Amino acid sequence: MIKVCxxxxxxxxxxxxxxxxYCGNRALEAMGLSAFPTDRYxxxxxxxxxxxxxxCLRENGDLECQRFDELSxxxxxxxAKDCMYHVKPFPGITELLKWLKANQIKISVFSNKPHEQAIDVVESLFGKGYFDYIQGQQEGIPRKPAPDGAMKIASYFQVPxxxxxxxxxxNTDMQTGNAAGMNTVGVLWGFRDREELEENHAKRIVNTPLEISAMLEKEFLKPAQDTRRSK
Structure with missing residues (x-):
């Protein structure tokens, strides 16, 4: 049974x-470097x-990233100023989250985004306290695909x-979830394609958030069958 998403x-x-x-290109242009189409990000x-x-630096020809500190x-x-620029939930996400809460499944976030910005984005989109746990990149927790952060979340909720x-x-997400021994679901509405998710061993791949709630309802929320024979 799934208890945490x-x-x-x-x-x-x-x-x-x-x-x-928006933030990456402004920084590049300030250094006299080439900006990139949004889709490249x-x-x-x-x-x-x-x-x-x-x-960004390698694509600009700085293969050794000698200007890393400056661009970073x-x-x-x-x-830090504009992390919410044109940010919005994907269609169907809000409905999925409501369904999970209604079915008493805890919801959490694990992101490689800096911790404070991760909290800022999540709380700006969904409200303070809506998610049960938020974990961004911070000192002492290796960034994904290391499974440490995902395992910390499981430990927080005291679930296997x-x-x-x-x-x-x-690929990073599938590697993280698999390394943590979790059930991995790859989504096709995001930044990468089916091939990448399959190559990195996504256990399931979905096209819409609705498919996640349908999958959970069908496969993970069924009550255990009573196999005892009636007397």
């Missing part, structure tokens, strides 16, 4: 690609802000990892 944030709960591109994102900065500082400053559903849109 752990959601990735960017590309799973929220469409954040415009905010990433679907592939820059997913592994934390430091990796996004490195990918600029990007961090822009993002195999009673958690881990929901995300990238």
């Amino acid at each position: 752990i959601f990735d944030l960017d590309g799973t709960l929220a469409d954040t690609v415009e905010s990433l591109a 679907r592939y820059f994102a997913g592994d934390g802000s430091a990796e996004l900065v490195r990918r 500082s600029l990007y961090g400053a822009y993002f 990892c195999d009673e958690c559903l881990y929901i995300g849109d990238t």
